[in-house]
Amino acid sequence: NDETIEQEQYTFDDITINYTFAKPNPEEFVFVEVTFDLDGGVWTKNILNDMTPDQSLVVTTKDDIGGKTFTILDDKATAYRYFYKIFLKLDEKTDLYQVVAVDNARGHIINLDLPEYNYVLAVHDDCNDKDALNVIKNYIKSNDDNLYVLFDKDPYSFENNLKVNFYKEDSVFGVYNITLFDEVDLPIPYRHEFNFIGWSDGENIYTTFPRYQLKDGITKVTYKAVWESFSLDDFKNLINSILPKEIESDVELPTSFSNYTISWSSSHEDVVTNMGKFTKPYKDTKVTLIATLKSKNGEEKQMSFEVFAKGYKELKNGIASSYIYRNYNLVTDEFFETLDIINCAFITADSAGRLSGSNFLSNVKNYILPKARENGNWVIMSVAPNPDTKWSKIAANPATVEAFANNIVKVINEYGFDGVDIDWETPTSSEAKLFTALMKVVYQKVKANNPNHLVTAAIAGGMWQPPRYDLINSQKYIDYINMMTYGMVSSNGQYQNALYRSTSSHNTKFGVGKTLTSCSIHESIEIYNNDFNIPNHKIIVGVAFYGLKQTYTNGAWKGAGSVFYTNIKKSYINNSLYTEYYDEKAEVPYILKNDGTEFISYDNPRSVLAKCEYVLDNGLGGIMYWENGCDSTGDLLAAMKLGLNK
Structure with a gap:
């Protein structure tokens, strides 16, 4: 024990050393080798x-x-x-x-x-x-x-x-050995879902080393961890810490707790399953999760917990909708925050009704669906065969229509779309009834799969194309009509996208800035109302995120292609060779080259705001645009957000 003894206290003979020890003090504390047994716990x-x-x-x-x-x-x-x-x-x-x-x-x-x-x-x-x-x-x-x-x-x-x-x-996880003498705090281990009570020597429970005296006769001792099962209050606190008040993703529901096994049931399996898998509901939903706890002796107890699941954005008059065709990877947070409906273009159909588009589906999966689920956007799959004449072959055969509709449902379920948009541009007059028959099958199969899913169609404004869609009869199979009130005219110095009729030239010098008969939003709405009895709440009118360019050639204004709004703002608006005008009667901006050889009609923030106001004042379904990749400035989307109060 490292103590020294005076030499005079020893006596020697030939073969021994003699020393007389003082009588031991039984009250003295002694060193003890302690072994700690975790009994299912773990060291920290x-x-x-x-x-x-x-x-x-x-x-x-x-x-x-x-x-x-x-x-x-x-x-x-x-x-x-x-x-x-x-x-x-x-x-x-x-x-x-x-x-x-x-x-x-x-x-x-x-x-x-x-x-x-x-x-x-x-x-x-x-x-x-x-x-x-x-x-x-x-x-x-x-x-x-x-x-x-x-x-x-x-x-x-x-x-x-x-x-x-x-x-x-x-x-x-093993035993721990240490030699103790002083009165010190004993180590505190951890065991999942148990409370640590202390260390037991078989008789007493300690949290500090009790110290042992010589008279106890103890030089070694084993302490075993004492654990107490968590109470139901502890379980309740645990689940309340796991479950958010508003659920937005999968949650891991425990299947065991302390000495209990747990099974779960859900009031809305379509929103939160009994395994905790989350699917965003279409409407705000309160979900009750019931935990059944069964002890080892067979005793059962139940506890219920409520979570709120926010649904998709509500579709009411003043919907903000879009088409996106290019630059999926460049979508912004404002895109998802502003829009209610996102029409993803295009998945293609062949003449047998089979759908394809691996790049399209990859873009939707990677760039649209994750953020859309966070923000509650409706993501719609827009279908357009290439070439467009394949629509005729699909619609002409009832068996092909059936297969086509089944394939739509299959892709919706596999990728998580919220519906389908049919973009048949345009049936012939003799195919009008075939359009109705096609829409009926598609509508019935999509709604049978999920009644919340949308079935929409892209149909032009004006007086010429709508009669080819048998809208009197087909409208019952269409939730919303995306009225393409853009690109309606591309020549003769006329606007492609006017809000109101204006038949006289805004610029009389060069003969530009007017509308063709019926080719304005207001006139198109009247045609849809009066000729086809389509209610305003079904109509989502279109605005252009691009301009149509015309050039003056051989004494006439002729179409010369399109110009993205991004390029209009970058290359034309502040260009001294061009002048920007605004027709307050038609509610259309246009750009005219100063020498009278180029004319571009388009939408700008002012015209978008005017069209939003018209939509809200007239109880229309909303506004959509073609297409998101045409405007990287964000100006038109911001105007739409402001105009529709998003």
């Missing part, structure tokens, strides 16, 4: 720091792509193909990092199928620290599912060396 960081690790290494760099050092990466790293990698996730209860995945230098991180993780320990064959290389490779080779890591510093903010200690299962 504070205790493991006092244990000898299985291996100890030093990380010297962050994000070293060169491969010369033992490095650590965060969860944003994507490359590192030829590095040996160990992926770590923090357990906040124990403050330990657990190895959740490894990679034997097989691939880039971005290409690996990985669970959630926080950090990556990475080492290359060229690493100067051969100890680190060998240790990491050996751990990867052993594929140990119960390997844990402790750092001596915060791995996110360390600047110099970062010590990394590895612990195996027998340390984290």
